[in-house]
Amino acid sequence: MVALSLPSVLTGCERWPDALDPKAPEAHDIAWLIWTFTGLLGAIWLAVVIAMLIAIRGGRRVAPPAAGATPLDALALHPAGERSRTVIVGVLGGLTALTVLVLTGLSYATQRSLFAPRQEGLSILVTGKQWWWELQYEDADPSRIVETANEIHVPVNVPVTLKLEASDVIHSLWVPRLMGKEDLIPGRQNVKRVFVTQPGVYRGQCAEFCGQQHAHMGLLIVAEPMADFERWRDRQRAEAASPSSDEQQAGHDAFLKRSCVMCHQIRGTDAGGRSGPDLTHVGSRMTLAAGTLPLTRGSLAAWIVDPHGVKPGVDMPLTKLEPDELNAIAAYLESLK
Amino acid sequence: MTDVAIRASEKDLRDTDLAAEDLHDRLSRAWGAKSGLIGWLSDVDHKAVGRRYIFTAFVFLALAGSAAALMRLQLARPESQLIGPDLYNQLFTMHGTTMMFLFAVPVMQAFAVYLAPLMVGTRNIAFPRLTLFSYYVYVLGGLMIWVAFLMNIGPDVGWFAYTPLSGPQFSPGKRSDIWAQMITFTEVSSLAVAVSVIVTVFKQRAPGMTLDRIPLLVWAMLVTSFLIMFAMPAVMLASTMLILDRLVGTHFFNYAEGGDTLLWQHLFWFFGHPEVYIIFLPGTGFVSQIVGTFSRRPVFGYLPLVLALVATGFLSFGLWVHHMFATGLPQLGASFFTASSMLIAVPSGLQIFCWIATLWGSRPVLATPMLFVLGFLFIFVLGGMTGVMVASVPIDLQVHDTYFVVAHFHYVLIGGAVFPLLGAVYYWFPKITGRLMSERLGKWNFWTAFIGFNVAFFGMHILGLMGMPRRVYTYQPDLGWGPLNMVSTAGALLLAASFGLFFINALVSMRSGAPAGNNPWGAGTLEWATPSPPPVYNFARYPIVRHREPLWAEGDELPVAHGLMVSQRELLITTLTEARPDLREGTPDGSIWPFIAALAVAVAFICSIFWAIAAVWGSALVGLTLIGWFWPKSVTEDVT
Numbered sequence: 023m024v025a026l027s028l029p030s031v032l033t034g035c036e037r038w039p040d041a042l043d044p045k046a047p048e049a050h051d052i053a054w055l056i057w058t059f060t061g062l063l064g065a066i067w068l069a070v071v072i073a074m075l076i077a078i079r080g081g082r083r084v085a086p087p088a089a090g091a092t093p094l095d096a097l098a099l100h101p102a103g104e105r106s107r108t109v110i111v112g113v114l115g116g117l118t119a120l121t122v123l124v125l126t127g128l129s130y131a132t133q134r135s136l137f138a139p140r141q142e143g144l145s146i147l148v149t150g151k152q153w154w155w156e157l158q159y160e161d162a163d164p165s166r167i168v169e170t171a172n173e174i175h176v177p178v179n180v181p182v183t184l185k186l187e188a189s190d191v192i193h194s195l196w197v198p199r200l201m202g203k204e205d206l207i208p209g210r211q212n213v214k215r216v217f218v219t220q221p222g223v224y225r226g227q228c229a230e231f232c233g234q235q236h237a238h239m240g241l242l243i244v245a246e247p248m249a250d251f252e253r254w255r256d257r258q259r260a261e262a263a264s265p266s267s268d269e270q271q272a273g274h275d276a277f278l279k280r281s282c283v284m285c286h287q288i289r290g291t292d293a294g295g296r297s298g299p300d301l302t303h304v305g306s307r308m309t310l311a312a313g314t315l316p317l318t319r320g321s322l323a324a325w326i327v328d329p330h331g332v333k334p335g336v337d338m339p340l341t342k343l344e345p346d347e348l349n350a351i352a353a354y355l356e357s358l359k
Numbered sequence: 360m361t362d363v364a365i366r367a368s369e370k371d372l373r374d375t376d377l378a379a380e381d382l383h384d385r386l387s388r389a390w391g392a393k394s395g396l397i398g399w400l401s402d403v404d405h406k407a408v409g410r411r412y413i414f415t416a417f418v419f420l421a422l423a424g425s426a427a428a429l430m431r432l433q434l435a436r437p438e439s440q441l442i443g444p445d446l447y448n449q450l451f452t453m454h455g456t457t458m459m460f461l462f463a464v465p466v467m468q469a470f471a472v473y474l475a476p477l478m479v480g481t482r483n484i485a486f487p488r489l490t491l492f493s494y495y496v497y498v499l500g501g502l503m504i505w506v507a508f509l510m511n512i513g514p515d516v517g518w519f520a521y522t523p524l525s526g527p528q529f530s531p532g533k534r535s536d537i538w539a540q541m542i543t544f545t546e547v548s549s550l551a552v553a554v555s556v557i558v559t560v561f562k563q564r565a566p567g568m569t570l571d572r573i574p575l576l577v578w579a580m581l582v583t584s585f586l587i588m589f590a591m592p593a594v595m596l597a598s599t600m601l602i603l604d605r606l607v608g609t610h611f612f613n614y615a616e617g618g619d620t621l622l623w624q625h626l627f628w629f630f631g632h633p634e635v636y637i638i639f640l641p642g643t644g645f646v647s648q649i650v651g652t653f654s655r656r657p658v659f660g661y662l663p664l665v666l667a668l669v670a671t672g673f674l675s676f677g678l679w680v681h682h683m684f685a686t687g688l689p690q691l692g693a694s695f696f697t698a699s700s701m702l703i704a705v706p707s708g709l710q711i712f713c714w715i716a717t718l719w720g721s722r723p724v725l726a727t728p729m730l731f732v733l734g735f736l737f738i739f740v741l742g743g744m745t746g747v748m749v750a751s752v753p754i755d756l757q758v759h760d761t762y763f764v765v766a767h768f769h770y771v772l773i774g775g776a777v778f779p780l781l782g783a784v785y786y787w788f789p790k791i792t793g794r795l796m797s798e799r800l801g802k803w804n805f806w807t808a809f810i811g812f813n814v815a816f817f818g819m820h821i822l823g824l825m826g827m828p829r830r831v832y833t834y835q836p837d838l839g840w841g842p843l844n845m846v847s848t849a850g851a852l853l854l855a856a857s858f859g860l861f862f863i864n865a866l867v868s869m870r871s872g873a874p875a876g877n878n879p880w881g882a883g884t885l886e887w888a889t890p891s892p893p894p895v896y897n898f899a900r901y902p903i904v905r906h907r908e909p910l911w912a913e914g915d916e917l918p919v920a921h922g923l924m925v926s927q928r929e930l931l932i933t934t935l936t937e938a939r940p941d942l943r944e945g946t947p948d949g950s951i952w953p954f955i956a957a958l959a960v961a962v963a964f965i966c967s968i969f970w971a972i973a974a975v976w977g978s979a980l981v982g983l984t985l986i987g988w989f990w991p992k993s994v995t996e997d998v999t
Contacts, residue, residue, distance in 0.1 A: 191524040202755075205686045
């Protein structure tokens with residue numbers, strides 16, 4: 023499959039998505055909490071299993087069964103055994119309550135720091151759609167608003183506010199190495215704050231079942247130093263690059279002639295559809311179809327020629343194209359850096 | 360004497376002075392089912408209904424298990440082309456829905472129907488016709504959804520069916536309607552059984568079985584029945600609102616028209632969390648009975664165990680929001696539910712300690728039922744620990760909706776309910792069929808199940824932490840989830856094989872197992888006082904209970920009450936707390952009306968999926984069958 027080549031795309035990552043390999047303070051705090059709980063609770067579990075094994079095989083046998091004795095006689099012979107059982111079970115019950123209290127406290131302390139109000143930085147509106155992520159970088163100055171999809175660029179060491187909405191069904195944003203989940207719910211706006219401290223490319227995925235292609239609703243968070251981020255943002259604000267070769271020009275013309283324009287926008291051209299992802303700078307993204315394919319000219323062509331082969335059930339329709347047109351469109355889209 | 364007088368005295372004949380054989384003949388005549396197909400369909404003996412209920416529930420277990428095996432095959436390798444997304448989504452929906460609604464709850468209720476009357480020492484369940492009716496409604500509901508699945512209109516939005524994905528806009532067609540209506544079927548049936556069990560336990564206990572002499576399993580069934588009565592209406596309401604949204608254009612869950620998307624989740628989980636305890640508490644009841652019998656002593660801590668059951672029941676209604684931590688709720692509210700979710704570890708922990716204290720030093724014989732109990736302790740306690748983890752808001756935000764949670768609840772449900780259930784089948788099979796199951800196959804069954812289960816599900820904890828979300832039909836190779844998924848699939852196949860052994864063992868033993876005798880395990884509770892299998896009337900004379908383990912206290916000769924009629928079905932009604940004999944009460948004999956009424960209900964429910972107006976004429980149809988059912992007949996007046 024084409025997807026086999028994804029690793030080359032994600033060269034920024036030395037390891038794979040992993041809640042225990044945190045790269046942001048939030049994920050770090052949670053990882054610490056997970057380890058603490060696992061250690062403590064694992065020890066308790068082990069103690070219970072050992073106690074169980076001793077109970078059935080070890081220790082003194084309570085009563086050798088006398089001939090004709092009923093189980094009740096045996097019990098009546100050992101009132102001391104019952105008393106010590108009462109004490110031990112009582113103490114263990116108390117310890118259970120204490121453990122639970124301590125763990126609740128730890129959990130609450132972590133929760134407080136996770137949701138502590140932070141200074142507002144960058145604000146991004148993330149809209150979940152079946153099955154991709156629409157992104158809008160908000161700004162008081164309308165000319166600085168940026169629209170893109172599936173790849174969230176953020177500056178490191180700057181608090182970022184993600185405003186989460188959904189336009190169809192419920193989705194959930196999850197990037198294990200950066201943060202826990204937050205649902206995107208139609209008719210509501212949830213807010214998730216993310217603060218990345220290490221530059222890198224982090225993979226995320228929709229975590230709430232959202233229909234047929236829930237499995238292929240990935241996204242990337244690209245964290246980079248402020249200067250790089252600003253450069254990226256300025257490029258994204260610009261209109262689409264003009265075709266620089268005959269093939270790209272042919273692709274441009276075919277794109278505008280065909281039904282592509284009904285759904286996709288390429289700013290700077292007449293393509294103004296709004297129901298599919300904005301393609302103005304599609305060539306600058308690392309993946310295609312919400313993290314499903316690495317973005318290459320080949321995968322662009324494969325996707326356009328048969329979206330349902332790659333992602334069965336997706337909204338994008340089959341478009342009848344001549345082979346020349348297909349190659350030209352792929353070349354044009356790839357050039358939209 | 361005149362003929363009339365003889366007939367009158369025959370009719371009023373009591374069991375007081377009858378010889379054992381004569382009594383058996385007369386009671387068998389009064390309590391026996393009619394012959395023929397109609398007689399079979401009309402049989403209201405709780406044991407017949409219970410057997411059929413148990414059998415049917417295991418058929419659904421096999422179906423849902425096969426769906427799981429197919430999913431595991433699909434997930435064994437990345438980008439597998441074995442099963443497409445559409446079928447996969449139907450499979451996981453059918454797996455969850457069937458396991459929860461058509462297997463786990465019904466099988467526990469089925470055991471209650473079979474065992475509760477025997478264990479409290481009465482001759483039939485309260486409202487036997489209602490119980491029979493509930494069985495037919497359950498079967499028809501299950502048939503509907505599986506036939507729909509075979510016709511490729513099986514539901515595909517998960518057993519939780521979140522709106523708006525399950526709503527009219529995003530699930531056109533009939534798939535979600537079939538799901539919602541199946542809920543209505545199964546809830547009607549479980550409410551009916553819950554009522555019957557509660558009344559049986561409250562009013563039909565053998566004389567002398569005071570509240571503190573009720574066997575722990577019966578306590579568990581009682582608490583479970585109350586949970587069902589309070590939890591199930593929430594989901595029935597929700598599924599009805601969903602189907603109204605879909606069929607007649609109401610907007611309960613449509614935010615654009617003033618409805619609320621999250622309302623569904625609140626209603627669903629207000630049912631959905633108690634549901635877990637509805638499944639788990641009967642499991643603890645099985646464990647208590649088996650542990651007591653095999654450690655040859657009364658279970659330690661009867662009172663704390665009963666209080667733990669009741670406390671768990673109450674607490675289970677205050678946890679539902681921990682399924683919704685990621686929905687953006689206010690943080691203070693969320694942390695309340697962290698505390699309440701963790702709190703439930705206290706009664707659960709107490710139960711575990713009491714069982715271990717019972718086993719301590721007893722050197723129990725490790726027969727198959729006992730092995731399953733030990734497997735339960737090993738697996739369930741681990742599931743309980745991860746349960747404490749997911750109760751924490753921050754941890755849950757990472758592991759929610761991932762394979763970590765899949766691992767967690769399979770440890771809780773398979774460990775906490777299925778292992779005790781299998782132990783219970785091995786334990787009560789001799790009572791139900793008169794024959795013991797094979798111990799040799801039983802040991803193989805246990806070890807393959809235990810190893811297969813852990814291999815299949817332990818790695819899922821790690822997969823979840825590695826970022827694998829639930830309900831994905833495939834994943835990309837470079838994510839590194841392949842090896843653990845392959846291991847998990849291998850374990851799942853071993854687990855499936857263990858169920859194959861179980862079914863073979865049950866079928867073979869039913870024909871050729873060793874004869875069991877009344878009390879093969881030397882247990883202390885009343886059901887073992889009857890022959891195996893028990894006669895239709897259960898007890899020739901009502902036992903009088905003077906101890907929590909009557910058979911241990913009194914030996915084989917239980918004191919009995921007499922004075923009941925033998926020419927017709929009569930029960931002894933006792934008082935609620937002290938179980939003092941109160942009245943003699945007639946109980947209905949077999950009737951075909953429950954079957955006809957259930958058919959009418961099925962017609963009404965199924966047709967209303969396609970034509971909303973069917974809810975109207977369907978109700979009239981059901982009303983007609985109920986008129987037939989309750990048509991006044993001349994009966995002997997109840998005697999006080």
